[in-house]
Amino acid sequence: MSDSNGIVLRMENITKTFPGVVALDNVSIDLYKGEVLGILGENGAGKSTLIKILAGNYIKDSGDIFIDGQKFEIKGPAEAMSSGIRVIYQELNTINNLTVAENIFIGEQLVKGPLKIIDWKGMNKKAEELLAVMNVKLDPNAIIGDLTVSEKQIVEIAKAISQEAKILVMDEPTAALSEEETQSLFKIIQALKTKGVAIIYISHRLKEIFEITDRVTVLRDGKKVGTLKTKESDSNKLVEMMVGRDIKDMYPKRHVPIGGVVMEVNNLGAEGFDNISFKLRKGEILGIFGLLGSGRSSLVKALFGANKIKNGEIIVNGKKLRIKSPGMARDAKIGLVPLDRKIEGLALMMGVKENITLANIKELGKSFLIARNQERRKAGNWVDEIGIRTPSVEQEVNSLSGGNQQKVVLAKWLESGSQIIILNEPTRGVDVGAKIEIYKLMQDLCEKGSSIIMISSELPEILSIADRIIVMSKGRFTEEYKICDASEEGLLRSACL
Amino acid sequence: MVDDKTVDVLQKKKVRLNNTAILFLILVVMFALFSYVGRPFFFSKLNLIPMINNLSFVGIIAAILTMVMVSGEIDFSIGGNIGLTACLTALLLEKGLPGWLVVIIALAGGFAMGAFNGMLVTVVGVNSIIATIGTMFIWRGIGYTITNGESKLALNTVIDYIGRGFVFKVIPFPIVLLVAVFIITYIIMNHSKWGRRIYAIGANPLASFLSGINVKKVKFIGFLFCGAAAALGGLVLTSLSAVGMPQHGQGQELVIISAIILGGTALGGGRGQILGTLAGVFILSVLYNFLTIMNIYYFYIQMVQGSVLILVVSTYEIRQAVARRRT
Incomplete structure (x- = not known):
């Protein structure tokens, strides 16, 4: 034919x-x-x-x-x-x-x-x-x-x-x-x-x-x-x-000085995982690696108050916290960039500014009314600061590219002043250019004193960007790697234990 | 990296205004046409005041229910709530309670009914369609029970004033109520932090929850006030008719929900405008009034009302499909 x-x-x-x-x-x-x-x-x-x-x-x-x-x-x-x-x-x-x-x-x-x-x-x-x-x-x-x-x-x-x-x-x-x-x-x-x-x-x-x-x-x-x-x-x-340009470094990594412990998790257990302990330090990017079903996403949800914690404790800045809801996590300056931004992270039919201020509506003005100018200014600042490409802050986020949507989710947590930011597969469905920008952004945040927990199943990414990696398998902790000791084979082996 | 911001803002405003603006345009045309065709009676005080009084009780509830619907829930129990409130009011007056106390008790009853719905939906987790269809029957059943199915006179100076009083001797009190409720809900939905939460929850409940918004609380309060609004509507209706009977408000839930949907609120939540609801309420009421005074057989009126609802919503769908085609 x-x-x-x-x-x-x-x-x-x-x-x-x-x-x-x-x-x-x-x-x-x-x-x-x-x-x-x-x-x-x-x-x-x-x-x-x-x-x-x-x-x-x-x-x-x-x-x-x-x-x-x-x-x-x-x-x-x-x-x-x-x-x-x-x-x-x-x-x-x-x-x-x-x-x-x-x-x-x-x-x-x-x-x-x-x-x-x-x-x-x-x-x-x-x-x-x-x-x-x-x-x-x-x-x-x-x-x-x-x-x-x-x-x-x-x-x-x-x-x-x-x-x-x-x-x-x-x-x-x-x-x-x-x-x-x-x-x-x-x-x-x-x-x-x-x-x-x-x-x-x-x-x-x-x-x-x-x-x-x-x-x-x-x-x-x-x-x-x-x-x-x-x-x-x-x-x-x-x-x-x-x-459109020569990419020299897919995974730019800067040296950021690492400070004292900001978050300590002891023997934490909830649905999907048990007995997880780790420490997160100031300025650090802690990688969590695991295969599908390893409990990594459940861990994140529990840390963020979205899943009920059964046992163990979370200590943030020396204070023991009982995080029962995402609202409490937010108030403890913890932010979550979730796995599926379209379902868990964004109100797609709303604008960039509404999404950026979503986690911090109460700060939008002194009275019960929204101070529109203030909101526009706040959102505009983040758009400029982290380079969200959008025609305006009014633009529906639905029409933005994956990378820019991801930045909007991140901006939401920056706007609410998060010091500990949990990113679940931060570059999923994001193009190469935006990926690099997100890596840089993460390190900018660490330089300014934030700490990051990054869940990733992309080996080259986690091996290049994280400072330390803990591996989970079947809801349990299996191994912790200093970045200098970590390798693809090692991580995979630990993830299958 | 914000460029040509103003252009975009203007464009978006234009798009958003459209549906509501068109509805008001339709309303004006309808009103003019009916005034001409139905002259001289349609555009007379004798017709307009009862029409607007009737419309007020629908509108008060519709405004609050719009908030519930934008948050992605629905309340079918409003009709039953009206009936029960009417019965309760009449019974309490019969018992000799002072009018102001009866009003307070009736409104408290409304809050209680709303709280019950809100609990079923947010705490127990029952789907709001099912929960409120259930309570719709329960409220009306209680109304029948406490009155033994009889209508009772409800005459009292305070109660009379709610439906038939005039503020400054000229403005019917129900209209004052209507305007007040619409101004308040408009400010809440379009300018307040609370309204922002309602829209966000309707747009994406999970993302809202994961952004620290107390989704259940917002929804619960919506139901709470919807119950109170329905009770207020029940008081207006009781006053207008001077009787309390369990049949009061029967079928009104569908009329009210129709008006809201006509006004552009999406069933799934996230979209909806208070002004759209206002237009929807006016269009359905004016149409109903006109057909009634033109002596159109009631059966036909029902068919017309149904057709208008379907016609308008179909237009929304077509417009949206066209817009989607373009993008």
Whole structure:
């Protein structure tokens, strides 16, 4: 079906603007039959917008889309589907209380007989075949809710290819996968390639781009920077193209003098962990490392008063505290930048200034009224001080990039005067440039006398930024490392104890 | 890094004003049209004052309930609360208690009912739809029980004044109440720290909690005052009708919630404007009044009211979808 060049999809001079932002500026891509094209770019580079246009979720302002050499107007998701475009989004769309087979065939269940009764047997059988093609063992009758995230991802892929996919788009498919699961996903991708499916693979993980893609297109600020053959590129080159400048140091680390103990945790226990003790010193960045289920997030919630403490004690600045609510933690000058900023950190439909002052509303003026000018000034100061890129302090935070959203969450705690700041995966979903800024910011804070507890599962990050690392496994403390003694292997070993 | 701040502020104001402004525009057009079509009776003191008195009791409750709804909760028990308050008022007057004391007891009863709802939702953790549908039946059931299902006269100088009195001999007292409640709720919602907490909780309860806001307390107080507002509405209605009966306020919860939703408040919380609610209350009441004086059969009126609600909310959805398409 494809034309003589083998080009399945051509997007030409696609432009899309949102109020105040040009999300895509004359971007063109080609996609050949049976190839994997990587699309690389920082958050806000326009990757998602491009995909959403292809999937029919957004309508382009201008430009043309050709499928198999023919001009094609995508007016909605249904048209995109009918022309063989399948998109697997980062957020899973599986339905938890249905079975694997039901999810795969959702919307087009197999039916039999004149009454169009659902053909369960046929559906299960076909699902099984499909999963076998992908080389995975998964019971078609299993309930999705009982599966792991990666298994759900596999179901999503099965769903996508159950309907004759010609063009398969994967948006950060490995975000929730382990190394092993990633490898089996790659096998599936290889298998699909040989069947002639053209694949667009979006990721910000360079390693994967090198491993799986044939060519890679780099976007920056809504513009295409270039397309390279993967074999002919290297990571320095790609990062440079992504960021627009040469990055010498991904993990800038400064020496900050470390002072006395500001927080002491003794034999703390709560849901998800027990018997955790540590000391945090002034100006220190204490790293906490652990795998999924190690209890690190539970620990953070308990420290912050969001989860009930069962036993043990927390001593802040020499005073024993009973932190029963986040309000009490805030009053003890403890701040939390949570794991999922969109769900736990921000009121997305509110403005930058409302979010910055969220934890400290009572200080917004002397009376019961909000002193608007004061609020605007306070928020504006933080915007300038930590470099939040926003058109104004009134801007809805929803429209900011991940890195800037993260800075807004941080500003919220700075505004309420936090001295101990707990950051749970501070650079998750944040682009390279903003990551570096956040690392610098953390150290600025330490220089000014704050202390930081950083939970991170990114090894290079924690090894470079933390001053000391404690490792948790299955809700227990396993090992403490001075930074000079810590290594990737060591941390991983301790995390599996 | 704040650039072209002013432009953005203006743009945002414009967008925010739109829905409410349009509602008031509709109201003005409706009012003009009805005054013409329904002349001379519609635009006469004889029609407008009872209309506004009736509207006041709806509006007082709607204003407070808007705060509850913006915080992401809802209160269906207001109708039952009105009925019980009316019965309680009439019974206490019958017992010979002085009017001012009856008013205090009735309002205290309202606070108690609100506190009960608030406890169910924030302490026990019952979903507010379920909790308040439950208490709606309970309040009305108690009303039936204490009055034996009979209506009782409620005549007393203080009570009379609440619904039918005039301030400075010209302004009906319910209107004074209405204006006062709207000014207070407007200031709270648009300018106070408390209102900010309400919006934040509605926008994201978990993030608000993790920012140190006492979510349960804010919600509880919302229910508390919603109960009191419903009792105040019950007092106005009792006074207007001069009787207390358990059927008072039946079905009013849906009328009030309709008016709030018509005014642009989102069911899920986080969005809503006090002025929008005011417009919603006026539109539904003016429409109802006009159709009634035009001698439209009551069954048809109901259909019209329902259609208007659906029409307006559909318009919101379409406008939002269009806006989303653009962004």
